[in-house]
Amino acid sequence: MSILIKNVFLPEDCGYGDGSVNVLIDGAVIGKITKDEIKADEVIDGRGHLLIPGFYNTHCHSAMTALRGYADDLPLGPWLFGKILPAEEHLTAKVVRSASELAIAEMIRGGVVSFSDMYFFMDETARAAIDSGIKLNIARGYTSDDNTAPENDFRFDETVELIRNFHGAADGRIKVDMCIHGEYTNADRAMRRVAEYAVDNGLGLQIHVSETTDEHKGAIERRGMTPMQYFESIGALKAGLCAAHCVKVSDEDIALMAKYGVSASHNPTSNMKLGSGLMPIRKMLDAGVNVSLGTDGAASNNNLDLLKEMQFAALIHKGFHENPTEITARECFKIATENGARAQGRANCGRLAEGCRADLALIDTDALNNIPLYDTYSALAYSVRSTDVRMTAVDGKILYLDGEFKTLDIEKIKYDAKRTLKNFFI
Amino acid sequence: MSILIKNVFLPEDCGYGDGSVNVLIDGAVIGKITKDEIKADEVIDGRGHLLIPGFYNTHCHSAMTALRGYADDLPLGPWLFGKILPAEEHLTAKVVRSASELAIAEMIRGGVVSFSDMYFFMDETARAAIDSGIKLNIARGYTSDDNTAPENDFRFDETVELIRNFHGAADGRIKVDMCIHGEYTNADRAMRRVAEYAVDNGLGLQIHVSETTDEHKGAIERRGMTPMQYFESIGALKAGLCAAHCVKVSDEDIALMAKYGVSASHNPTSNMKLGSGLMPIRKMLDAGVNVSLGTDGAASNNNLDLLKEMQFAALIHKGFHENPTEITARECFKIATENGARAQGRANCGRLAEGCRADLALIDTDALNNIPLYDTYSALAYSVRSTDVRMTAVDGKILYLDGEFKTLDIEKIKYDAKRTLKNFFI
Numbered sequence: 001m002s003i004l005i006k007n008v009f010l011p012e013d014c015g016y017g018d019g020s021v022n023v024l025i026d027g028a029v030i031g032k033i034t035k036d037e038i039k040a041d042e043v044i045d046g047r048g049h050l051l052i053p054g055f056y057n058t059h060c061h062s063a064m065t066a067l068r069g070y071a072d073d074l075p076l077g078p079w080l081f082g083k084i085l086p087a088e089e090h091l092t093a094k095v096v097r098s099a100s101e102l103a104i105a106e107m108i109r110g111g112v113v114s115f116s117d118m119y120f121f122m123d124e125t126a127r128a129a130i131d132s133g134i135k136l137n138i139a140r141g142y143t144s145d146d147n148t149a150p151e152n153d154f155r156f157d158e159t160v161e162l163i164r165n166f167h168g169a170a171d172g173r174i175k176v177d178m179c180i181h182g183e184y185t186n187a188d189r190a191m192r193r194v195a196e197y198a199v200d201n202g203l204g205l206q207i208h209v210s211e212t213t214d215e216h217k218g219a220i221e222r223r224g225m226t227p228m229q230y231f232e233s234i235g236a237l238k239a240g241l242c243a244a245h246c247v248k249v250s251d252e253d254i255a256l257m258a259k260y261g262v263s264a265s266h267n268p269t270s271n272m273k274l275g276s277g278l279m280p281i282r283k284m285l286d287a288g289v290n291v292s293l294g295t296d297g298a299a300s301n302n303n304l305d306l307l308k309e310m311q312f313a314a315l316i317h318k319g320f321h322e323n324p325t326e327i328t329a330r331e332c333f334k335i336a337t338e339n340g341a342r343a344q345g346r347a348n349c350g351r352l353a354e355g356c357r358a359d360l361a362l363i364d365t366d367a368l369n370n371i372p373l374y375d376t377y378s379a380l381a382y383s384v385r386s387t388d389v390r391m392t393a394v395d396g397k398i399l400y401l402d403g404e405f406k407t408l409d410i411e412k413i414k415y416d417a418k419r420t421l422k423n424f425f426i
Numbered sequence: 427m428s429i430l431i432k433n434v435f436l437p438e439d440c441g442y443g444d445g446s447v448n449v450l451i452d453g454a455v456i457g458k459i460t461k462d463e464i465k466a467d468e469v470i471d472g473r474g475h476l477l478i479p480g481f482y483n484t485h486c487h488s489a490m491t492a493l494r495g496y497a498d499d500l501p502l503g504p505w506l507f508g509k510i511l512p513a514e515e516h517l518t519a520k521v522v523r524s525a526s527e528l529a530i531a532e533m534i535r536g537g538v539v540s541f542s543d544m545y546f547f548m549d550e551t552a553r554a555a556i557d558s559g560i561k562l563n564i565a566r567g568y569t570s571d572d573n574t575a576p577e578n579d580f581r582f583d584e585t586v587e588l589i590r591n592f593h594g595a596a597d598g599r600i601k602v603d604m605c606i607h608g609e610y611t612n613a614d615r616a617m618r619r620v621a622e623y624a625v626d627n628g629l630g631l632q633i634h635v636s637e638t639t640d641e642h643k644g645a646i647e648r649r650g651m652t653p654m655q656y657f658e659s660i661g662a663l664k665a666g667l668c669a670a671h672c673v674k675v676s677d678e679d680i681a682l683m684a685k686y687g688v689s690a691s692h693n694p695t696s697n698m699k700l701g702s703g704l705m706p707i708r709k710m711l712d713a714g715v716n717v718s719l720g721t722d723g724a725a726s727n728n729n730l731d732l733l734k735e736m737q738f739a740a741l742i743h744k745g746f747h748e749n750p751t752e753i754t755a756r757e758c759f760k761i762a763t764e765n766g767a768r769a770q771g772r773a774n775c776g777r778l779a780e781g782c783r784a785d786l787a788l789i790d791t792d793a794l795n796n797i798p799l800y801d802t803y804s805a806l807a808y809s810v811r812s813t814d815v816r817m818t819a820v821d822g823k824i825l826y827l828d829g830e831f832k833t834l835d836i837e838k839i840k841y842d843a844k845r846t847l848k849n850f851f852i
Contacts, residue, residue, distance in 0.1 A: 069804035272745030302808040319698030372847040378495035382728040387813040
C-alpha cells in the first residue's frame with residue numbers, strides 16, 4: 001500500500017515554498033520526498049498545505065479526561081486530596097476505557113501521533129490505542145511504601161504482566177515503560193527494584209521529577225539529595241528515563257540529565273495551572289538535554305493539544321525571562337516532534353526524511369489565522385491551531401482526514417464518554 | 427425582527443444545566459431570557475450549546491495582520507526598528523483595508539463582537555468594521571515631537587476628521603477614541619492638547635502605558651514621573667482612558683487607575699512574546715481597576731483570538747506567582763466580556779441580561795475537547811477553543827453561523843489578503 005501526498009510545502013521552505021513537494025508513504029515509512037512526478041495506490045492533494053512530522057506527547061494520563069474541568073482553581077492540597085484522589089477511587093476499567101478513547105480521539109484530531117501514559121487499568125488504554133492506530137508508551141502508575149515487599153507488590157506484578165501482554169504489540173506501536181510515580185510516593189527498596197528491572201530489560205522509565213518546590217525540597221530533607229540525584233544513586237538514570245515536569249531541577253540535576261541522556265517532558269500548561277512554576281528550558285537545551293513536550297492529564301491542562309502546548313512553551317519562557325530570544329519557534333517545533341520521539345525511545349520517528357516512519361500531520365495554511373504566511377516555523381509556533389490539522393497518519397496509516405476519523409466511531413466515543421464520565425464518581 | 431435561540435445553557439448553570447433556556451433577541455437587544463415557550467421570526471436550535479456574551483478585544487492594531495509571522499523571535503530593537511517600522515512605511519490604504527478585513531473575519535469567527543484599534547488609514551478600518559457588523563473603538567495612531575505645533579499637527583487634524591466622519595456611526599457601533607501612542611513617542615505640549623480635547627468632548631482615549639521596563643524607567647528619567655503619573659498630571663486620566671499593557675505599573679499607578687476609573691487592557695500573549703513581562707493583574711483587580719483583555723496586533727501575538735487570550739491569562743499568572751488561586755476562571759471570563767465593554771465605554775454590553783445589547787457567542791460544548799463538562803467557567807477558561815464558536819451576533823444581527831459568514835465574502839477576503847499582504851513591502 002502506498003499513499004502520495006502531493007503539492008505540499010515543508011517547514012524548511014520557510015514560507016509557502018513553491019508547493020510542489022510530493023511525499024510518498026510506502027507502507028509504514030516515508031519512501032520518497034521529491035519534486036518529481038510519482039505514482040501511488042492513493043493520492044491526497046495537499047495543495048496549500050504544510051506537511052509536518054506529527055506531535056509526540058511524552059507525558060499524559062489520558063484517562064484523566066474523565067476529570068476535565070472537575071476541579072480547577074484550587075490549591076494543590078484541596079485539589080489532589082479533596083477532589084482528584086477521591087474521584088480516582090471510583091475509577092473502573094469501563095471509565096478508563098471510555099476516557100482513554102476520548103483522549104485518543106482528541107489527540108489524533110490535533111495531529112498527535114504518539115503519547116506516553118502513566119495511570120491505572122492500563123490494559124484498557126493499551127487496547128484503545130491499538131484499536132485507534134496511535135502509538136503509546138504505557139506505564140502502570142507505580143507507588144509503594146515500606147510495606148511493599150516483592151511478594152506483595154501487585155503494582156510491580158501488573159507491570160510485568162503489562163510488558164508480557166503489550167510490549168512491542170501492534171508492530172511496535174505499543175511500548176511498555178516502567179514507572180516510578182515519584183520519589184515522594186515510593187519507598188527506597190521498591191524504587192531500586194523498578195530501576196534495576198528497567199535497566200536489565202532495556203525498558204523506558206517514566207517518573208515525575210521535581211514538579212514542585214515541596215517535592216524537590218522534601219527529597220533533600222528526606223534523603224539529602226534532590227530527586228534527580230536520588231534517582232542517579234539507585235541507577236534509574238541508566239534506564240530510558242523520561243522525567244516529567246523538571247520544574248525545580250538544579251544546575252547539577254541538569255548536568256546529570258545531560259550526562260545520562262535523560263529526557264525531560266516539559267508540561268508548561270499544567271505547571272502554570274497548578275502554580276508549580278517554570279522549567280529552566282534554556283539551561284536544559286544549552287546543556288544538551290533532550291527536552292520534549294507533554295500535556296499532562298486533562299484535569300490539569302484541560303486539553304490534550306500538543307500544538308497549543310508547543311505555542312504556550314514558545315511564549316512563556318520569553319515572558320518570564322523578559323527576553324524575546326529565550327527560545328525560538330524552530331526549537332519549539334523540534335521539541336514537539338523529533339525530541340518527543342527520542343524521549344519515547346522510538347528510532348526513525350519524528351522527522352520528515354526518507355526511511356523514517358510515516359507519522360505525519362497535514363496543516364491547512366488557508367485558515368484565516370494563518371494568512372499571510374511568511375515563515376512556517378513562526379506559523380507553527382504562534383498562529384496555527386490544532387483544528388487546522390487536516391490529516392493525521394501513524395506508521396503510514398491515515399487515522400484522520402478531512403473531518404473523518406478512519407479508525408474510531410467518534411459519535412459512539414462521545415456518547416459513551418458523556419454518559420460514562422459525567423457522573424462516574426457520584 | 428426577532429430571533430429565538432432556544433434550548434441553550436448559560437455560564438451560571440455551571441454544567442450542562444437542563445439545557446432549557448430560551449433567549450429572545452428583540453431587534454438589537456436581549457428581549458427575554460426564559461424557560462417558557464416563546465415565538466420569534468427566526469429560531470436557532472441551541473441544544474448542547476452554551477450561550478455567552480461575546481468577547482471584547484480592547485487593544486488591537488488590526489491591520490498588523492499584514493505582518494503576522496513576519497518578524498518573530500527578535501529582540502525589541504531589531505524587531506521594531508529593523509523590521510516592523512520599515513515595513514509599515516510601505517503601508518497603503520489598500521493594504522490596511524485588506525488586512526483589517528482579514529482581522530475582522532478572524533475575530534468574528536472566534537466570537538469577538540467588538541475591538542479597539544489604534545493605527546493608520548483608520549477610515550479604511552472603520553469602513554471594514556461598518557460593513558462587517560462588528561463594533562469598533564477606533565483611534566488614529568498619534569505620535570508627535572517638539573516641532574508638532576497645532577498648526578502642523580496633521581495627526582490631530584485626522585483624528586478630528588475621523589470623529590466627524592465616524593463617531594457614533596452604524597447606530598453607535600463605531601466610536602472614535604483619541605490616542606496618545608505612548609509617553610515616550612510624544613511631546614508634552616501635543617499630549618496635553620490631546621488629553622484636553624478628549625476630556626472636553628467626552629471621548630475615549632487609548633494609550634500604551636508602561637509596556638516595558640525601558641519605557642517605564644525612561645519616563646521617570648525624562649519627567650520625574652511614571653507614565654501613569656505623567657498622564658494624571660496632564661489630565662488624561664479624566665478622559666475615558668483604556669491603558670494598554672500596564673506591565674510595569676507601580677502600586678501608586680494602580681491606585682491612580684482605581685481613583686480615576688482608568689481601564690487596563692491586558693495583552694498577555696504579546697507581553698510574553700516580546701519579553702515585556704507580566705502585568706500585576708491580581709493587584710489591579712484587588713484595587714478595583716477595570717481590567718479588560720486585548721490581543722495586540724498579529725505581529726506580536728500572532729492570532730486575534732480573545733478566547734485563547736483569556737485562557738492564556740487564566741494560566742500564566744498562576745504559574746508566575748506559583749499560586750493556583752491567583753485568578754479564577756470566572757474572573758477571566760468577566761475580564762474578556764463585561765469589563766471589555768466597560769473599557770470601551772459601551773453601556774449595556776457584555777452581559778447576558780434582558781435589555782442588554784445582543785452581542786452574543788454560541789459555543790459548541792459537544793466538541794471532543796469539552797467533554798465532559800462539569801463547570802462552564804472552567805470549560806471557557808481552560809478547554810473551549812475559538813473554533814467551537816458556532817455563532818457570533820452583534821446588536822442582534824447574526825454575523826457568523828454554522829461555518830458561514832453572513833456579512834463577509836470570506837473567500838474574497840482570503841484571496842485579497844494573500845495577494846495584497848504577502849509581499850506588500852517588497
